[in-house]
Amino acid sequence: MIVSWLNRAGTVTLRGLVAFGKFWYGFVIGDDWTVAAAVAAALAVTWLLHTAGVAAWWLPPLVAVAATGASLRRIKR
Amino acid sequence: MINPAVFTTTFLAAAVEIIEMVIIVVGVGAIRGWRSTLLGTGAGLVVVAALILALGMALTRAPIDGLRLVAGSLLFVFGLQWFRKGIRRVAANGLRGMGARNARDDDIPAHGVDWIAFLLAFRGVVLEGLEVAIIVATFGAAARAFSSAALAAAAALVIIGGAGALARRLVERIPRSALQLLVGILLSAFGSFWAVEGLGIAWPGADLFVIVLAAWYVLAAAWYIRRRRQTRHASQLAPQHAR
Numbered sequence: 539m540i541v542s543w544l545n546r547a548g549t550v551t552l553r554g555l556v557a558f559g560k561f562w563y564g565f566v567i568g569d570d571w572t573v574a575a576a577v578a579a580a581l582a583v584t585w586l587l588h589t590a591g592v593a594a595w596w597l598p599p600l601v602a603v604a605a606t607g608a609s610l611r612r613i614k615r
Numbered sequence: 616m617i618n619p620a621v622f623t624t625t626f627l628a629a630a631v632e633i634i635e636m637v638i639i640v641v642g643v644g645a646i647r648g649w650r651s652t653l654l655g656t657g658a659g660l661v662v663v664a665a666l667i668l669a670l671g672m673a674l675t676r677a678p679i680d681g682l683r684l685v686a687g688s689l690l691f692v693f694g695l696q697w698f699r700k701g702i703r704r705v706a707a708n709g710l711r712g713m714g715a716r717n718a719r720d721d722d723i724p725a726h727g728v729d730w731i732a733f734l735l736a737f738r739g740v741v742l743e744g745l746e747v748a749i750i751v752a753t754f755g756a757a758a759r760a761f762s763s764a765a766l767a768a769a770a771a772l773v774i775i776g777g778a779g780a781l782a783r784r785l786v787e788r789i790p791r792s793a794l795q796l797l798v799g800i801l802l803s804a805f806g807s808f809w810a811v812e813g814l815g816i817a818w819p820g821a822d823l824f825v826i827v828l829a830a831w832y833v834l835a836a837a838w839y840i841r842r843r844r845q846t847r848h849a850s851q852l853a854p855q856h857a858r
Contacts, residue, residue: 561730564722566689568696577692585814595816598807599828602691603835606699610839613703 570612576605618760625754625767631822632743632750633771635805637779639739642798645786646697647723647732655733659740667748675752677745684813686742691810693735694802701796702836706843710793735802742809747772796836804828 567574580601587594644652670677723729747768755764789797808818808825818824 565731565734566692568693570699573695573699574692577688577695581688581810581814584811584816588814588816595811595818598691598811599831602695602803602807603832606695606702606835607839609699610702610843 570609573602573605573609576601617766618763621754621760621763622767625750625764626771628750628754629747629768629771630775632746633775635825636739636743637775638801639743639805640736641779641783641786642794642801643732643735643739644783645789646791646795646798647729647735649783651729651732652736654728655736656740658733659737659744662737662741663744663748666745671752675749677749679745679749680813680815682742682745682813683809686738687806687809687811687813689806690735690738690802691806693731694799694804694806697795697799698803698832698836699799701792701799702839702843704792705796705836706840706847708792710790739805800829800832800836803832 577598580598584594584597587597640652640656666677722731751761751764751768755761786794804825808828811818820827
């Protein structure tokens with residue numbers, strides 16, 4: 539009885555974790571991971587350039603628009 | 616006794632942050648529905664109030680840059696999802712919109728809490744609310760007129776929040792496809808602004824640069840919509856020429 543209860547509790551926890559992971563994946567990544575990856579890379583490069591003394595505030599908006607364009611080209615409709 | 620200089624300065628500084636907060640809440644509410652958005656807003660206000668009560672003047676030492684970076688980056692990537700969807704829909708349907716709210720289309724749950732709406736509103740309110748609290752603590756402490764600063768922030772919240780509530784019906788009249796694009800543009804503009812600020816980088820012109828960012832995303836959207844329409848038009852004409 540205890541084993542079946544533990545199994546059930548484990549299944550419920552696992553389902554909850556999967557649903558939680560799926561929610562955050564959809565929230566952050568969505569249907570095209572390349573845009574989120576491009577934004578993350580752009581922010582990292584912006585920070586590196588900033589620490590090197592280069593003004594790089596313009597980089598993330600530029601990369602965001604370019605990544606969106608590339609994503610739109612991959613979608614036919 | 617109200618200190619007029621502290622009241623005016625705090626009111627204007629807090630108003631800038633509260634306008635950003637209200638834009639996010641009204642935009643998200645109009646797209647995803649009001650129940651979960653207002654739940655997120657309420658929860659955000661409770662968290663900010665609890666932090667103010669718990670930390671008091673220590674709020675001025677809160678790691679606001681880290682919060683800006685995390686909240687801004689998440690808002691940025693999520694805003695770009697709506698930006699892309701909005702471009703596709705406006706290119707396909709024009710500004711006619713998509714008619715009534717389609718729950719399945721946007722993954723909005725019919726029952727229970729819509730966590731996307733909740734989190735977007737919650738994050739916007741907590742981030743902006745904390746910034747307002749820091750403004751009040753800083754201006755109030757600097758001039759030893761804390762009550763004037765707190766009163767000014769409360770007045771800004773009531774006035775701008777009231778304007779947002781009045782604007783709600785107007786915003787809901789905007790066709791859904793265009794509204795999704797508009798909110799995607801605003802979330803991307805605020806998200807990129809906060810994420811870069813969170814890295815410790817100052818924008819030229821400070822808060823006013825959000826307008827330049829929004830204009831940049833509007834121009835990009837217009838360009839992509841035009842290109843998608845031209846491509847579709849050309850592909851529709853191609854079979855006719857082939858005959």
